[in-house]
Amino acid sequence: MWVITLGILGFIGLVVLGEYASMLLQQSSTGEKYGTNEDAIALVQNALVGLIGIIGGYFAGKSEKE
Secondary structure, eight states: HHHHHHHHHHHHHHHHHHHHHHHHHHHHHHHOOOOOOHHHHHHHHHHHHHHHHHHHHHHHHHHHOO
């Protein structure tokens, strides 16, 4: 379970860092202000909600067996 959790959190972190790195590269090359990509932010939000659901379901199922 911890491997899955850390893998998903690592992926979310990679998406966030990539999004901000891309935005900074665009700003430095053109000089214009760019906003973050709304699709990338929505992906991160949905992934975090799903991760919370998976972890909650795991612990709820684990406590029923004991």
